[in-house]
Amino acid sequence: MKVLIANRGEIAVRVMRACREMDLPTVAVYSDCDRHARHVGEADQAFHIGPSEAARSYLNIDAILDAARHAGADAIHPGYGFLAENGDFARACRDAGLIFIGPSPETIALMGSKTAARGAAERAGVSVVPGTHQPFGADVPDRVLTDAANAIGYPILVKAVAGGGGKGMRTVEDPRDLSSAIRAARSEAGAAFGDTRVYFERRLLRPRHIEIQLLGDHFGTIVPFVERECSIQRRHQKVVEESPSIAVKPKLRRQIADAAARVAQTVGYTNAGTIEFLLDEDESFYFLEMNTRLQVEHPVTEMVTSIDLVRWQIRIARGERLEIDPDRALTPLGHAIECRIYAEDPDLGFMPSPGLIRGLRPAAGPGIRDDSGVSAGYTVPVHYDSMIAKLVAWADSRRDAIARMTRALREYQVLGIRTTIPFFLWLMRQHAYAEGRYDTTYLDRLLDERKGESFSELDSGDEELVTIAAALDAYWRAGVSESSEQVSRALSMWQQTARREALRD
Amino acid sequence: MTVEIEIAGRGRTVSVEPAGAGRYRVLIDGHPHLVDAVRVGEFSLSLIVDGQPPVSADRGSDSRTGCDPGTDPSPDPRTDRGSDPATPRVTREIHIAPGTARGETLVGIDGRTVAVTVNGRRSRRVAEGGSQAHGVQAVTAPMPGRIVRVLVQPGDRIAARQGVIVVEAMKMENELRSPKAGKVKEVTVSPGTSVEAGRILVVIE
Numbered sequence: 001m002k003v004l005i006a007n008r009g010e011i012a013v014r015v016m017r018a019c020r021e022m023d024l025p026t027v028a029v030y031s032d033c034d035r036h037a038r039h040v041g042e043a044d045q046a047f048h049i050g051p052s053e054a055a056r057s058y059l060n061i062d063a064i065l066d067a068a069r070h071a072g073a074d075a076i077h078p079g080y081g082f083l084a085e086n087g088d089f090a091r092a093c094r095d096a097g098l099i100f101i102g103p104s105p106e107t108i109a110l111m112g113s114k115t116a117a118r119g120a121a122e123r124a125g126v127s128v129v130p131g132t133h134q135p136f137g138a139d140v141p142d143r144v145l146t147d148a149a150n151a152i153g154y155p156i157l158v159k160a161v162a163g164g165g166g167k168g169m170r171t172v173e174d175p176r177d178l179s180s181a182i183r184a185a186r187s188e189a190g191a192a193f194g195d196t197r198v199y200f201e202r203r204l205l206r207p208r209h210i211e212i213q214l215l216g217d218h219f220g221t222i223v224p225f226v227e228r229e230c231s232i233q234r235r236h237q238k239v240v241e242e243s244p245s246i247a248v249k250p251k252l253r254r255q256i257a258d259a260a261a262r263v264a265q266t267v268g269y270t271n272a273g274t275i276e277f278l279l280d281e282d283e284s285f286y287f288l289e290m291n292t293r294l295q296v297e298h299p300v301t302e303m304v305t306s307i308d309l310v311r312w313q314i315r316i317a318r319g320e321r322l323e324i325d326p327d328r329a330l331t332p333l334g335h336a337i338e339c340r341i342y343a344e345d346p347d348l349g350f351m352p353s354p355g356l357i358r359g360l361r362p363a364a365g366p367g368i369r370d371d372s373g374v375s376a377g378y379t380v381p382v383h384y385d386s387m388i389a390k391l392v393a394w395a396d397s398r399r400d401a402i403a404r405m406t407r408a409l410r411e412y413q414v415l416g417i418r419t420t421i422p423f424f425l426w427l428m429r430q431h432a433y434a435e436g437r438y439d440t441t442y443l444d445r446l447l448d449e450r451k452g453e454s455f456s457e458l459d460s461g462d463e464e465l466v467t468i469a470a471a472l473d474a475y476w477r478a479g480v481s482e483s484s485e486q487v488s489r490a491l492s493m494w495q496q497t498a499r500r501e502a503l504r505d
Numbered sequence: 506m507t508v509e510i511e512i513a514g515r516g517r518t519v520s521v522e523p524a525g526a527g528r529y530r531v532l533i534d535g536h537p538h539l540v541d542a543v544r545v546g547e548f549s550l551s552l553i554v555d556g557q558p559p560v561s562a563d564r565g566s567d568s569r570t571g572c573d574p575g576t577d578p579s580p581d582p583r584t585d586r587g588s589d590p591a592t593p594r595v596t597r598e599i600h601i602a603p604g605t606a607r608g609e610t611l612v613g614i615d616g617r618t619v620a621v622t623v624n625g626r627r628s629r630r631v632a633e634g635g636s637q638a639h640g641v642q643a644v645t646a647p648m649p650g651r652i653v654r655v656l657v658q659p660g661d662r663i664a665a666r667q668g669v670i671v672v673e674a675m676k677m678e679n680e681l682r683s684p685k686a687g688k689v690k691e692v693t694v695s696p697g698t699s700v701e702a703g704r705i706l707v708v709i710e
Contacts, residue, residue, distance in 0.1 A: 354675065384675065478506060
């Protein structure tokens with residue numbers, strides 16, 4: 001089975017690694033600015049699919065299917081993002097006789113609508129966060145919106161029906177801010193997903209974000225996995241994920257996993273998917289949404305269960321039966337933490353910092369996994385998400401995993417651009433984080449309190465070392481240019497001599 | 506050779522002289538360090554910086570750093586405490602590479618990254634100006650992107666660090682802030698405009 005990976009960056013590399021291990025040939029696709037990207041070099045074949053803008057390359061269904069045809073691919077893995085949750089793409093793959101490594105187009109479409117997904121959860125007997133059942137189109141009068149929001153009770157979340165990744169989502173605490181929040185959510189959702197419809201949800205005060213990874217085969221078997229805790233979020237975007245959650249004891253784990261499996265059974269789910277829940281302080285939990293694809297944070301699950309999820313995605317797509325011991329999937333060994341390393345400047349409000357990576361030495365050593373999509377000499381483009389790597393640390397206990405992550409972050413060198421590594425080093429030192437006392441609002445509150453101090457604050461000893469290094473660097477570079485001047489002077493003397501010699505004859 | 510090194514707003518005068526056998530005498534504001542230094546690849550330096558013996562036992566006879574006590578600047582509060590404990594030898598790998606902004610040098614040490622200025626070649630980063638910025642200032646696009654929202658109009662009074670414009674780049678909306686308190690003089694773009702890096706978006710006086 002030849003697999004085309006309809007994606008780029010670290011997830012394309014991750015999927016190719018699984019394919020290589022299964023002895024399956026791989027096909028990469030790339031846009032103009034990704035010709036020198038790592039995923040192109042790691043595939044067996046590569047096809048250009050268009051200009052740098054995602055809409056004309058990685059989101060271009062026709063171009064990707066063309067590439068699959070030319071390559072003679074049998075299957076397409078969509079990764080996450082781009083076309084991964086696009087039912088039309090999954091259907092187009094099926095119509096073209098290709099295996100789509102993911103759930104059916106019908107399931108993607110159903111669970112892709114947040115309001116329909118809430119309906120499915122309710123049918124499965126799983127509580128949902130109180131909110132509106134119908135999406136609001138652009139023509140709904142303000143009066144209806146105000147009444148709906150009042151009926152749920154503030155604070156509320158305005159969410160795009162097609163949303164994801166924190167886009168098209170706004171918190172409203174004060175009823176007077178409702179209409180501007182709806183406008184902002186609609187504009188973002190329209191640009192990102194081409195769908196401006198929104199719905200409302202009550203915002204729980206101190207919830208944790210807990211999610212259940214699951215796999216489903218084509219014979220009706222669903223296997224839920226130990227939970228992931230993704231409460232460390234900046235503006236609704238996950239930045240650190242862990243497994244297991246410090247807040248979930250075995251009994252609660254079974255309850256949440258059972259609820260997730262029931263939702264998946266209700267919609268006849270196949271392949272890999274994740275059901276997200278909000279966990280309240282009193283241990284009640286509510287269905288939030290389902291992601292019908294592989295998640296960014298899947299490695300923490302792999303680390304604590306030793307089960308390769310991508311490998312199983314491919315095996316399920318090939319029609320194999322799930323042969324995973326359900327107890328093993330639900331019993332974590334040790335603790336894993338993942339930090340999403342972004343090309344962003346944490347000292348400048350996490351502004352994207354694309355550009356040339358001049359040097360790269362990822363962290364390694366015991367218990368460390370680096371899922372990277374870049375290499376030295378690659379220019380991080382401005383066109384896509386700015387995540388360049390995921391750093392995962394595994395250890396026996398959560399405490400040791402934090403210590404190991406800290407060690408690895410200090411080792412990880414990305415030269416030439418700014419990354420979020422200094423931010424993660426700071427986060428790993430926070431007491432509340434170390435003690436596991438946090439919810440989804442924790443990081444934003446903590447960052448507000450900092451008022452923009454640098455995450456790379458140096459003590460006097462380190463500042464001295466940096467000063468010495470910078471001075472020596474300047475000294476050497478000055479020396480290099482002096483000696484190269486001498487070289488060119490010497491060269492021109494030779495040239496003059498040669499010319500004189502030539503004239504003499 | 507003498508250079509001016511500035512880190513996080515603090516400037517220092519540093520001189521470097523070879524001291525033989527891969528070692529260098531580095532004076533930071535007159536304070537001596539003996540450094541064993543080698544380059545590792547194009548952008549990394551491995552430093553072994555000798556510690557200081559207790560100052561009381563060391564007066565006037567620092568043969569290790571080779572400093573002439575007669576030219577030692579004095580009194581330096583750090584060396585004048587009389588009975589400083591010995592500081593240990595420190596070994597560290599430090600990474601120095603050009604950054605993405607023009608003239609910017611980024612230095613990495615133990616997972617942290619700081620911008621360093623050598624001889625006053627500052628990196629120009631408007632958004633970092635804070636309330637200290639004076640005169641007419643421009644908010645420029647830090648990277649190519651598309652204008653999503655303009656939050657101010659010409660004539661508006663604004664505070665330092667107040668958001669003025671929202672640019673979408675790399676799939677995220679980024680709010681750009683004013684480098685100073687003042688009045689909006691000009692807005693050069695409107696929502697939907699695609700902008701190149703460095704383009705002036707808003708002028709504040």
